[in-house]
Amino acid sequence: MQDPNSVITAAFDGYISEVADELGITDKRIYHILGTNNPYAKSWRLLNPLGRNAPERLRMVQADFNARCARILEPNAKPSTPASLHKEVSEAVTSILAKAPKAERRTEILQAIAELNKELEKCDE
Numbered sequence: 001m002q003d004p005n006s007v008i009t010a011a012f013d014g015y016i017s018e019v020a021d022e023l024g025i026t027d028k029r030i031y032h033i034l035g036t037n038n039p040y041a042k043s044w045r046l047l048n049p050l051g052r053n054a055p056e057r058l059r060m061v062q063a064d065f066n067a068r069c070a071r072i073l074e075p076n077a078k079p080s081t082p083a084s085l086h087k088e089v090s091e092a093v094t095s096i097l098a099k100a101p102k103a104e105r106r107t108e109i110l111q112a113i114a115e116l117n118k119e120l121e122k123c124d125e
Contacts, residue, residue, distance in 0.1 A: 004041035009034050067117045067124070080118035088115040 002010075012019065012034060020027045033039070051058035078084075092112035095105045 004044045005034075005038055008038060008040040063117065063120060066113075067121050070114070070117055071121060080115050080122065085115050085119055088112040 012030070016027050016030050020030045023030075047058060047061060050061075088108075089112045092105075092108040095108040100108070
């Protein structure tokens with residue numbers, strides 16, 4: 001795992017102008033934000049002790065972050081329905097009870113989380 005500054009600056013490498021244009025600010029301002037005032041690294045500085053002291057609260061931040069990323073990455077994703085939610089959660093629980101291989105359990109759990117995140121987005125709207 002890289003340090004937060006390296007991760008965020010690498011992610012923006014080659015896309016500074018596009019991001020600056022979309023935000024209506026200069027390239028120089030983007031570089032400034034990604035420098036010593038980097039909010040991503042500052043957030044991790046706060047989240048590390050939060051996770052050690054209140055893991056459930058860090059999971060809340062994680063769920064929100066994942067839901068926001070999913071909204072950006074999959075803007076046309078099919079919305080959750082009670083049936084799809086039940087199916088994915090049921091399959092995850094069944095894989096755990098059946099002691100399926102780790103890879104299979106992980107896949108089923110991630111699919112259930114994705115479906116739950118869709119439902120969470122509905123709650124946040």
